[in-house]
Amino acid sequence: MKILLPAVLLTITWGECTFAQTNQTVSSAEVNKILLGTYNPLNYQASVVITDPASISAGLLSQISTDSLRADLFALAAFKNRNTFSDTSSSTRGIGAARRWVYSKFLQYSNANEGRLKPAYLWFDYSPSSAGCLGSITRHANTMAVLPGSQTDNPSLIIVEGHMDSRNDDNCDVTGSAPGIGDNATGAALVMELARVLSKYTFRSTLVFVVLTGEEQGLIGSTALANYLDSKNVPIKAVNNNDVSGGVFCGHTASAPGCPFYGNIDSTEIRIFSLGTINSAYKQWARYIKLEYKEQLINQVNVPMDINIMQNEDRSGRGGDHQAFSKIGYTAVRFTQANEDGNASNGSGYTDRQHTVRDSLGRDLNGDGNVDSLYVDVDYLSRNTLINGNAMAMVALGPDTVNFTPTVVSANLVRVRFNPASGVTNAGYRVAIRSNSNDWDSVYTVTNLVDTITVPYPMNTSFYISAAAMDASNTESQFATEFTLSTKQYVLNLPPPGNGPGTSAGLGYYGIQLLPNRPNPFDESTMIAISSGTDIFADRTWLQFTSLDGRVINRMQVQLKRGSTRCCSITALPSPAPIYVLC
Numbered sequence: 001m002k003i004l005l006p007a008v009l010l011t012i013t014w015g016e017c018t019f020a021q022t023n024q025t026v027s028s029a030e031v032n033k034i035l036l037g038t039y040n041p042l043n044y045q046a047s048v049v050i051t052d053p054a055s056i057s058a059g060l061l062s063q064i065s066t067d068s069l070r071a072d073l074f075a076l077a078a079f080k081n082r083n084t085f086s087d088t089s090s091s092t093r094g095i096g097a098a099r100r101w102v103y104s105k106f107l108q109y110s111n112a113n114e115g116r117l118k119p120a121y122l123w124f125d126y127s128p129s130s131a132g133c134l135g136s137i138t139r140h141a142n143t144m145a146v147l148p149g150s151q152t153d154n155p156s157l158i159i160v161e162g163h164m165d166s167r168n169d170d171n172c173d174v175t176g177s178a179p180g181i182g183d184n185a186t187g188a189a190l191v192m193e194l195a196r197v198l199s200k201y202t203f204r205s206t207l208v209f210v211v212l213t214g215e216e217q218g219l220i221g222s223t224a225l226a227n228y229l230d231s232k233n234v235p236i237k238a239v240n241n242n243d244v245s246g247g248v249f250c251g252h253t254a255s256a257p258g259c260p261f262y263g264n265i266d267s268t269e270i271r272i273f274s275l276g277t278i279n280s281a282y283k284q285w286a287r288y289i290k291l292e293y294k295e296q297l298i299n300q301v302n303v304p305m306d307i308n309i310m311q312n313e314d315r316s317g318r319g320g321d322h323q324a325f326s327k328i329g330y331t332a333v334r335f336t337q338a339n340e341d342g343n344a345s346n347g348s349g350y351t352d353r354q355h356t357v358r359d360s361l362g363r364d365l366n367g368d369g370n371v372d373s374l375y376v377d378v379d380y381l382s383r384n385t386l387i388n389g390n391a392m393a394m395v396a397l398g399p400d401t402v403n404f405t406p407t408v409v410s411a412n413l414v415r416v417r418f419n420p421a422s423g424v425t426n427a428g429y430r431v432a433i434r435s436n437s438n439d440w441d442s443v444y445t446v447t448n449l450v451d452t453i454t455v456p457y458p459m460n461t462s463f464y465i466s467a468a469a470m471d472a473s474n475t476e477s478q479f480a481t482e483f484t485l486s487t488k489q490y491v492l493n494l495p496p497p498g499n500g501p502g503t504s505a506g507l508g509y510y511g512i513q514l515l516p517n518r519p520n521p522f523d524e525s526t527m528i529a530i531s532s533g534t535d536i537f538a539d540r541t542w543l544q545f546t547s548l549d550g551r552v553i554n555r556m557q558v559q560l561k562r563g564s565t566r567c568c569s570i571t572a573l574p575s576p577a578p579i580y581v582l583c
Contacts, residue, residue, distance in 0.1 A: 162187025163215035186246030203396035222321035
């Protein structure tokens with residue numbers, strides 16, 4: 001999803017850098033066609049197609065492996081220094097060896113899944129001098145794997161990314177130790193694990209798994225990727241950036257909003273940062289991620305996670321690869337652990353691990369030469385991997401976003417009219433509302449193209465409303481852009497001459513409405529709601545049921561008061577028994 005933003009709203013932490021990425025090329029012509037949507041989806045369909053959302057969520061839960069994540073962290077640490085401008089010719093050390101290893105792992109996952117996952121490099125040119133560094137390495141690459149989607153019309157991408165380049169105290173040091181485990185082998189391992197687990201499935205949308213380079217020198221790799229896709233007009237539904245998302249320890253310092261105190265442990269919260277405030281598509285995506293986790297997984301996991309939707313685009317004074325996408329209008333968010341071990345200040349007296357040689361795997365407690373106590377928590381990392389993968393899977397399975405028009409019709413009652421694209425039939429819709437928080441207060445499910453909901457807010461309260469389409473498996477699309485509405489306090493107007501209060505026109509002036517019954521059709525019982533914007537008829541309103549030939553079957557008094565909605569349960573017994581009404 002791409003959004004046009006007023007320039008004055010953009011705040012890019014890395015804005016002082018001069019981006020000079022040129023000559024972007026995808027190493028595989030086949031992968032390039034998939035990215036551009038010019039391919040035949042039938043060539044990439046799994047022999048056994050699993051599209052049930054509950055089965056895929058359960059599959060993610062059972063198949064994401066802490067052992068696999070740990071092995072990838074150890075492998076990335078073995079390259080010693082993964083600085084963007086480090087060695088590219090060695091087979092064991094530097095950024096070149098690391099990206100070839102990632103590519104080989106993507107190829108391994110592909111071979112295990114009918115060759116459907118397609119690895120490639122996105123090559124681009126960038127001079128070290130542009131980042132204030134020395135060196136001769138000017139050709140760089142992001143390593144990616146693409147899982148083609150099955151959608152033939154309006155194909156789109158869903159991207160999960162994490163940078164693997166590392167640094168120590170000196171951002172230009174290409175030979176010294178720079179293990180970069182917390183920042184950001186954890187994010188790279190998360191991306192690789194999702195490629196391994198998700199590549200067995202077929203989704204409507206194409207999934208792209210990207211291990212980036214160049215984040216530490218100013219979002220170099222992500223900018224090359226975002227600009228390349230933008231130049232080709234490639235639609236992107238969402239981007240999940242994972243950076244510093246596997247640690248649980250609070251250091252002496254942490255970028256605001258930071259953690260509470262040194263030594264604090266938080267292994268049950270993940271923060272999602274995104275651009276924008278009111279009506280932000282970025283925060284809509286964060287809310288979708290949280291909704292899918294709550295509805296699909298939270299009752300199945302052993303350790304539930306708290307997903308905290310943050311107000312700001314990133315931590316104070318910091319930046320990340322999601323900004324390369326959001327600054328040009330693509331929907332992108334950043335996942336970051338709750339507690340950080342350092343604020344990357346690297347000044348005098350800085351003793352925390354982030355952006356130093358101390359950002360390593362862990363400690364050797366028994367002196368046998370092997371690390372046996374990790375500084376990151378792979379169980380926590382696996383939980384964050386699950387949250388990422390579940391949201392990606394659901395939006396990749398679900399239908400396209402639906403247009404809708406909401407209208408406050410009386411007091412707290414909102415009519416919602418859905419406008420699906422021509423030829424599209426949705427099984428239902430979700431309607432989400434919220435007041436002042438970043439979280440949705442309620443999410444309703446409705447089935448009619450025109451339906452109503454009652455919002456739980458006091459009179460004259462502003463609130464936000466959005467909607468999503470739902471397919472036959474009850475999988476939601478992304479939610480549409482929010483509308484801002486307000487609950488109404490009705491003011492009485494006298495009806496015009498000739499329209500007395502006993503007529504339907506007169507009743508409309510007083511906000512009195514007989515709303516559609518639910519369910520409809522029904523077998524034995526249904527519910528009818530009556531709303532009112534006045535107290536005038538409180539003691540003289542009757543609900544009357546007549547047969548087709550005009551006979552009164554039942555008549556019952558209804559107490560109507562201003563701003564309230566009366567609900568009546570209607571039970572129809574076999575003829576000639578009467579209709580029973582309970583209000």
